[in-house]
Amino acid sequence: MTRDEVLVARGLRKAYGDRLAVQEVSLALRAGEVLGLLGPNGAGKSTTVGMICGLTTPDAGTVTLAGGVSLASDEAGYKRRIGLVPQDIALYEELPARMNVALFGALYGLASEQLKRRTDEVLAMVGLSDRANDRPATFSGGMKRRLNIACALVHDPEVLLLDEPTAGVDPQSRNAIFDNLEMLKAAGKALIYTTHYMEEAERLADWLVIVDHGRVVASGTQAELFARLPAAQTLHVEIAGEPDDAALAGLPGVTRTGQRLDIRVTDIGRDTGPVLAALAERGVQVRGLASARATLEDVFLTLTGRQLRD
């Protein structure tokens, strides 16, 4: 474990009957960092999160927090340092929001003054102070999610695990959740964020771990993962008339579909001019031009040959 790592998981494995949900997952999490755990449905993300927070017992592998603390060495101490926002919202619908948060705090041993102070703080943080006395039964999906995040934060954990926290959330709450996560990150918390929405991972994650069929298929910074693609960007060029394939043959990275050319480039600012000049030289008349940036979806496709979403 290096100095700034707060959590290291090694060789996690979990089977349900003869189905291997997680085969060999290792990851390391640093303070002030969001680790995006990305993969299609059934890839093993929730099972991995379950093993990290101690809800699911691994068949093999270890998870260690800074200072060498593990579930085996000090279960209560370990759990106090971790907060979980589960995939399925877990709230007492008929108890006021404040009481929901306080119950979680009490579970972690917070008492009286501290419990009240932290409850107020986290409700304010997720923007629910003015609804503190209302029951979650009267909340929107996004508000329930935010309350669930408050519950996971009340004991001030250093590591926060969020399992698809934007599922069923309206855009306004989604942005509020992202703002909260960015604040937590700035405060030095370490976050693991599972999602199958690559645009969320692109926005939030400093480090990505891509899983498929229970295995890590790639991990690294976004720049490192994008560098594994054959091209960072594609130029879509609409051309006039009958294209001459012989004339196009000398251009690298070009695919033609009817009157559309897809041209792979690595640097759109640098490469667009020369590409257009090369087309003009070959007598190709350009009628339209658009570009598309590679996404994590392309990374997944390149690594596995399959789409990330079903």
Ligand SMILES: Nc1ncnc2c1ncn2[C@@H]1O[C@H](COP(=O)(O)OP(=O)(O)OP(=O)(O)O)[C@@H](O)[C@H]1O
């Ligand atoms: N309690 C369980 N009993 C049996 N099989 C399970 C159980 N939990 C998960 N699985 C199986 O393990 C595999 C991994 O599931 P997991 O929920 O970890 O995936 P996921 O990546 O979180 O998927 P999603 O994005 O759909 O939530 C799946 O094949 C799933 O059916």
